[in-house]
Amino acid sequence: MDMVLFTLGDVPVTLSYAIAAAVALTALLLVILLVNSIRSGRQRAEEATLAINRSQEMEKHLADMMRIQNEMTGRMQTMSEIFGSRTSDLARLVNERLDSTSQRMGQAMAETRTKTEESLSKLHERLAVIDRAQSTITELSGEIVSLQSILSNKQQRGAFGQGRMEAIIADGLASNGYAFQTTLSNGSRPDCVIYMPNDAPRLVIDAKFPLESWQRLKAAANDDEAKLAKAQFKTDITTHVRAISDKYLIAGETQDTAFMFVPSESIFADLHEQFEDLVQRAIRHRVVIVSPSLLMLSIQVIQALLRDVRMREQAHLIQKEVRDLLTDVGRLDERVRKLQTHFQQANNDIGDILVSTGKVTRRGEKIDALELDEATPRLAGE
Incomplete structure (x- = not known):
C-alpha cells in the first residue's frame, strides 16, 4: 500500500501518485521545451529570412541610392553648367543694365543741371522783378507820404x-x-x-x-x-x-x-x-x-x-443822302433796262443772221451735189 504523503483537500496524495504526477509534469515540461525550441527555431529561421530579405532590400536600396547619387551627380553637373551660363548671362545683363543706368543717370543729371540752371536764371529774373517791385513800393510809399501831406493841408x-x-x-x-x-x-x-x-x-x-x-x-x-x-x-x-x-x-x-x-x-x-x-x-x-x-x-x-x-x-x-441814293439807283435801273433792250435786239438780229447763213449753207450744199453740163436745164430762179 502506497504511503500517503499529504492530503490535498479531501484527496490523499500518495507516493506513486506523486511520482506519476512528477513524471507527467516532467514530460509536460519536455514537451513545452520542445515546442519552445521548435518555435524558437522557426523564429530564428524567420528572422534569418527576414535578415536576408532586409539585406537584399538594403542592397537594392544601396543600388538605388548609388543610381540616384549618380543621377544627382549628373544633374548637379548639368545644374552647375546651367548656373555657370546663367551667371555669365546675369553678369552680362547686370553690366548692360548698369551701363544703361549710368547713361540714363548721366543724362538725367545733365538735364537736372540744365533745368537747375534755367530755374536759377528764372529765379534771378524774378529776384530782379522783386527788386524792381520793391523799389516801386518804396516810391509808392513816398508818394503815399506825400499824399498824406497833401490831405493834411486844406488847400x-x-x-x-x-x-x-x-x-x-x-x-x-x-x-x-x-x-x-x-x-x-x-x-x-x-x-x-x-x-x-x-x-x-x-x-x-x-x-x-x-x-x-x-x-x-x-x-x-x-x-x-x-x-x-x-x-x-x-x-x-x-x-x-x-x-x-x-x-x-x-x-x-x-x-x-x-x-x-x-x-x-x-x-x-x-x-x-x-x-x-x-x-x-x-x-x-x-x-x-x-x-x-x-x-x-x-x-x-x-x-x-x-x-x-x-x-x-x-x-x-x-x-x-438816302433819297439821292434812291434816285441814282432808279436811274441805274432805267439804264440797265435800256441796255437789256439793246441786248435783246442784238440777240434777235444775230438769230436772223444765223437763219440766213443756214439757208446759204444748205443752198451751197445742193449746188455742190449737182452735175452741171450743157444739157442740164437751169434751175428756176438762177
Whole structure:
C-alpha cells in the first residue's frame, strides 16, 4: 500500500501518485521545451529570412541610392553648367543694365543741371522783378507820404479833389462839353459845369467835400470826441449842401440837380452806411453825392446822350443822302433796262443772221451735189 504523503483537500496524495504526477509534469515540461525550441527555431529561421530579405532590400536600396547619387551627380553637373551660363548671362545683363543706368543717370543729371540752371536764371529774373517791385513800393510809399501831406493841408486837399474830378471828366467828354471854374449869372464859380445837349441847362459839379471834419471823426479817441466830431461833420455837410443849392441851382441856367463829388469810394460807402439822413437831406436840397465811379458812370451816360443828339442832328443829312441814293439807283435801273433792250435786239438780229447763213449753207450744199453740163436745164430762179 502506497504511503500517503499529504492530503490535498479531501484527496490523499500518495507516493506513486506523486511520482506519476512528477513524471507527467516532467514530460509536460519536455514537451513545452520542445515546442519552445521548435518555435524558437522557426523564429530564428524567420528572422534569418527576414535578415536576408532586409539585406537584399538594403542592397537594392544601396543600388538605388548609388543610381540616384549618380543621377544627382549628373544633374548637379548639368545644374552647375546651367548656373555657370546663367551667371555669365546675369553678369552680362547686370553690366548692360548698369551701363544703361549710368547713361540714363548721366543724362538725367545733365538735364537736372540744365533745368537747375534755367530755374536759377528764372529765379534771378524774378529776384530782379522783386527788386524792381520793391523799389516801386518804396516810391509808392513816398508818394503815399506825400499824399498824406497833401490831405493834411486844406488847400492842397481841395486841389486833390478838384484834380481827380477834372481827370474823370476830361477822360469822358470832349473839350467843348465842359468848363472848369466858369462864372454863372449870379457871380458864383462852380468847380465844373457840363454842357447838356439841345441847349439844356448846364449840370454843376462841386468838389469841395469837407474832408477835415471826416478826418476828425475818424481820429476821435473816445466816445465824447466821436460824438462832437459827428455833430460837427453833420453841420459841415448840411452847410455845404445848402451852399451848393443856393449858389449853383439857377432856374433856366443850370439843372435842377447838382453833384457833390466825394474823392474816395470808402468815404462814399461809409457816408451812405452811417449818415443816411445826410444823404436824404442832400437829395431834398436837390444835391446828389457822387463817388468817382458814380461820376464816371454819369459822364458815360451824358456822353451817350450827346452822341444820340449828334446822330439826330445828322438824321436829315442821312435822309437826303438816302433819297439821292434812291434816285441814282432808279436811274441805274432805267439804264440797265435800256441796255437789256439793246441786248435783246442784238440777240434777235444775230438769230436772223444765223437763219440766213443756214439757208446759204444748205443752198451751197445742193449746188455742190449737182452735175452741171450743157444739157442740164437751169434751175428756176438762177
